[in-house]
Amino acid sequence: MMLRSAMIGIIVGLVAFGLIGCGRVHHRTTAAPGPISYSSVLPREYDVIQPFEESRRQVFLLFWLIPVKEGNGVQIAADQIRRTGADGAVNLQVNSSTDLLDFFVSLFTVGLVNSWQVEAQGDLVRLREPAAM
Amino acid sequence: MRQLTPWLLLLAMSSGLAGCYSLRHTTASGKPVMADTALAENQEITQHFKETARSVYLLDGLIPLDRDDAQALLYEYVNAGDGIVNLRIREQFTFIDSLIGWVTLGIVTTRTVRVEGDVFINRTVASAAPVLIEVDAEHPVRISVE
Numbered sequence: 001m002m003l004r005s006a007m008i009g010i011i012v013g014l015v016a017f018g019l020i021g022c023g024r025v026h027h028r029t030t031a032a033p034g035p036i037s038y039s040s041v042l043p044r045e046y047d048v049i050q051p052f053e054e055s056r057r058q059v060f061l062l063f064w065l066i067p068v069k070e071g072n073g074v075q076i077a078a079d080q081i082r083r084t085g086a087d088g089a090v091n092l093q094v095n096s097s098t099d100l101l102d103f104f105v106s107l108f109t110v111g112l113v114n115s116w117q118v119e120a121q122g123d124l125v126r127l128r129e130p131a132a133m
Numbered sequence: 134m135r136q137l138t139p140w141l142l143l144l145a146m147s148s149g150l151a152g153c154y155s156l157r158h159t160t161a162s163g164k165p166v167m168a169d170t171a172l173a174e175n176q177e178i179t180q181h182f183k184e185t186a187r188s189v190y191l192l193d194g195l196i197p198l199d200r201d202d203a204q205a206l207l208y209e210y211v212n213a214g215d216g217i218v219n220l221r222i223r224e225q226f227t228f229i230d231s232l233i234g235w236v237t238l239g240i241v242t243t244r245t246v247r248v249e250g251d252v253f254i255n256r257t258v259a260s261a262a263p264v265l266i267e268v269d270a271e272h273p274v275r276i277s278v279e
Contacts, residue, residue, distance in 0.1 A: 038166040038220065043173050064226060073222075074168045092168070096224055098194065 033081045034088035034127075036074060042090060046125040052080045052089070055119035057102075063111045076120035086124035095119040165216035166207065172218060172253060180252040182210050187230070188244045206248045213252050220250035 035042050056071030073094030081089055098116045106114045172178070184206045189198040210217060223246070230243045 034169075036168040038168065039164060041163060041165045041216070043165060043176070077168070094222070 033078055034086065036077050036081075036088060036092060037090045038092045040091050042088060042125070042127070045128040046088065046090070047128065048090075048123045049084070049086055049126050051121070051123050052077075052084075053119070053121040054080065055117055057115050057117050060114045061112060064114050071118045073118055073120040076118070077122060080120075080124060084124055087127040088125050089122045090125055092120060092122040095121075164211055164214075165218075166211060166220060167216065167218045168220050170218050173255075175256045176215070176253045177256050178218070178251045178253050179214055180210070181250075182252065183247065183249045184210075185245060185247045188246060190242045190244075192240060194242050206246065207250075210250070210252050214254045216253055217250045218253055220248065223247045223249075 035044075054076050056076060057069065058067065058071045059069040060067050073092065073096075077089045077092050080086070096116060096118050102115045102117070186206055190196060191198055207217065207220075225245045225247070227245045230245055234242045
């Protein structure tokens with residue numbers, strides 16, 4: 001009986017162990033509405049309109065296997081550009097973290113629900129018109 | 134059910150090994166480090182790169198030991214040209230990361246960071262041979278640009 005229980009435990013552990021390697025966040029966007037730079041330099045001159053800061057929680061199901069709610073730093077910047085009508089973003093900083101809430105959600109759901117938080121901040125810019133000759 | 138309880142707890146703890154870690158991606162470069170493809174006409178991609186590193190934490194992510202963020206990985210490539218385009222940063226909790234967390238019972242946890250992108254350079258326009266223009270008061274010269 002004890003051996004059977006141990007076997008079940010080992011199988012459950014191995015399945016969890018194998019699946020846990022699926023948690024990932026990919027900071028990219030397929031259709032950026034404008035230039036997005038991690039540095040303060042763009043190929044064109046610009047004026048900073050306003051800073052932005054936004055965080056999103058990325059949620060996974062079944063031991064990080066199925067991403068339910070996506071949120072990556074570049075996508076946050078792209079959404080900010082679209083929302084505000086800016087031309088681009090500079091000084092992008094992306095911070096990924098897990099906190100106690102993520103830990104307890106994972107603990108209480110026995111790993112069925114996992115999450116981490118992605119925070120992006122930077123400056124939205126308006127591009128200057130090229131100087132006329 | 135009672136026999137399964139410790140295993141369920143272990144399972145929960147293993148998925149909880151995601152812990153309380155934090156990883157910040159930033160660059161302090163004086164060159165463009167772009168997440169998109171924004172090449173100007175005079176810019177040319179010279180190199181594609183892909184780098185992977187592992188950030189190490191102690192006590193379930195509470196104490197960062199060796200935090201390899203995007204800036205550390207990009208240093209060489211930012212200096213290899215005039216900037217970077219198509220930058221993609223991927224953070225992942227891989228099989229090896231979970232193995233390390235399991236073996237050390239969460240005392241040591243790791244995260245894998247991969248950066249991928251293209252280095253570009255600004256092409257300089259080849260200058261024509263110097264033109265010598267002699268001007269004197271009797272024969273004024275008019276130069277116009279069309």
